[in-house]
Amino acid sequence: MKPTDLQDYSHKRFNILTGEWVLVSPHRAKRPWQGQNETVNNEKRPTYDETCYLCAGNKRINGELNPNYKDVFVFTNDFAALQSDSPTFSLEEGLFVAKSEKGICKVICFSPDHSKSLADMSPGEIQKVVFEWQKQYQELGSNPMINYVQIFENKGAVMGCSNPHPHGQIWSQSTLPNEVDKKNTQQLNYFIKNNSSLLGDYLKQEQEKQERIIYENDSFVVLIPFWAVWPFETMIVPKKHQPHILSMDEDEAFLYAEAISVITKAYDKLFNTSFPYSSGIHQAPTNADINKHWHWHMSFYPPLLRSATVKKFMVGYEMFGSPQRDITAESAVKMLKNLL
C-alpha cells in the first residue's frame, strides 16, 4: 500500500464501533454540482422572540408557561415519540414481530437567549448544559422503565429543526436503539478479548499518528474518526476510559464544554454560516450491570459538503448499499484545523 492510496483511490474503511463499512471516493470531490441548493438564513435573530415556544416566559402549545429561566431549562416534550403510560404488549405472529416501547422524551433549552447557539456560548455556559445532561442521565436512568438515555441535538432547518432557539433533546427508553446496540456489541467483544477500551486504544493510535486530531486539552480529544461518514463528521472522546457522562467531575465537565465550544466555533467559520448538524452522545445503558466496556463519546454529523448551500445527500446508494463520502477524513481535518 502506498501512502497516497487512501487519498487517491476508492476504498472502504471499517468502523470499529459499529462493525460497518463506509465507501470513500476521494477523486469524486471534483465532480461539478448541479443539484439542489439549500436556502440559508444568516439573518441575526433577536435575543427574545415572542412567538418562540422555547423563550423564557412564553406559552407552549399545550398552554403551559415556560419559567423565566436564566441558563438551562428542561421540560417533557409536548409531542413525545415515546410515552411512559402506554400499555405493555408484544406481537410475535410468524414473521410479524413487534414490542411496545416505553420512554420519556425531554427538550433541553441551552440558553434563554434566542439568538445564540452552542457556538456563541462560553465554555462556562456550555458547562451548565453538561451538568444538566448529567442530571438527566442520572434521573432518567434511575427510573426502572428506562435502560437507555439518548442525548442529541438537531441544529438548523436542514436537519429538521423546527425552532432556531438553542435546544437539544433527550429521548430515554426501555431498550437499546439499533446504533447503540451495535456499539455495545463491538465494545464488549473487544473488551472481553483485550481487557481494555476499544475507543481508548483507538485514541492512543490517533495520538501517535497525529493525522486526524483537530484539538485536544487535558481531558478530551476532538478528531475526525478514520471511518467518518459525513464530510465534516467529528467525535469528542474523553482521554480517560469513562462509561458515561456521570464519570466526569466538574473540571472535566468544563474541559468537555471547551471541546464543544472549539469544534462548534470552527464549524461556523468553515462556510461562514451557522453550521447545521445533528450531534449525539453515545454512552453506557443506564441499568447495565457490566458497563466497563463502554467508552462514552459525542459525535457531530453535519450535512454540508462544499458550502453553506451544498450538502451531501445520503440517498440511493447510501440507503441501499453503504454510506459513501467524497473528501477524505484527512483532508477535512486540515480544513477544520486551520480555523481554530
Added chain:
Amino acid sequence: MKPTDLQDYSHKRFNILTGEWVLVSPHRAKRPWQGQNETVNNEKRPTYDETCYLCAGNKRINGELNPNYKDVFVFTNDFAALQSDSPTFSLEEGLFVAKSEKGICKVICFSPDHSKSLADMSPGEIQKVVFEWQKQYQELGSNPMINYVQIFENKGAVMGCSNPHPHGQIWSQSTLPNEVDKKNTQQLNYFIKNNSSLLGDYLKQEQEKQERIIYENDSFVVLIPFWAVWPFETMIVPKKHQPHILSMDEDEAFLYAEAISVITKAYDKLFNTSFPYSSGIHQAPTNADINKHWHWHMSFYPPLLRSATVKKFMVGYEMFGSPQRDITAESAVKMLKNLL
C-alpha cells in the same frame, strides 16, 4: 395485545430482512409542523432540453456525445464513485482498517423524453428499462471483479438528484455493501433453518392478512412492509422465489413493469406532485455459488410525510438511535390504495 395497540401506542417493529428495529409513534402524527418546507417545482418540463447532459444527441461533461437513443441508454458514470483501474491495497494497522474497493458505475436513462418520469411511462416502456437492468446485471456480474450490482434511482431534487431527466444508476463492486450484507445473513440463516424463502414466507402471511397489500398481479405484490421506515415506503416482491432479476421471463418483466407503473402513479397522486424517492433493487450477489436463499425485491424510500413540501427528517434520534416513524404502515396503505 389489543388489536388497536399498534395503531395507538409507541412500539418497535422488527425488520426480518436486516435484523434491525424501527420505532413507531402513531400518536405523534398529530404534532403541528413548524419546520422547514421544501420547495417544489411542479413546472412542466419540455420533452427536450438543450442544456441537459442526458438528452439524446447532447454533449456530456467529458465531451462525449449521447447517441440519438430511442428508449433506454446506458453509459459509464463520468464521475464514478468506484473505479475499475485503481490499485489493490489493504491496510490493517491496529484499529485502522481499510481495503481498496473496485467497481463500475453506470447511468441509465429511462427514456429520451426529458419531461417524463417512470410514472408517466407505459408498462411497455418500463419493461424496456427492466430488460436493460437484466442485461446490466448479467454483463457486470460476469466481470470477475464484480460481486454485487446495486441498481437504484434518486428521483427529485430533495433526493440529491441533480438532473430531472428520467434516469437511474447502477453501481457494481467487488464486495457486499452493508445493507446487502445484512439481508444476505438474515435470508441465509432463515433458509438454512426452514429450507424456504424468508421473504416468500413473509409474503404468504401478508397475502392471508390483506392489511398491507396495495396491489397485486399474477407475478408481483406491492406492499408496505410491516417494518417500513419511511412514511410511504413500499416494496415490490415477486411471488415466485427468485434470487435475482435474471430469473424473470419476458412476461414477468412486463408484470414487474406494471407494478412499478402502478405504485409510481399512485405516489404522484398522493400529494399531487412528482413524488420524490430513492428506489433500489436488492438481489443475490453475482458470483455467489449458493444464492438460493435470496428473494429479490425492489424498495421505494420516499421522504415526504404530510404534503409535497413537508418531509420526514431522519436526523438526531434516527442517526444515533433507530429510525422512527409517525404514521403506521397500515394507515399509509389505506391512503395509497385509495389512489389506485
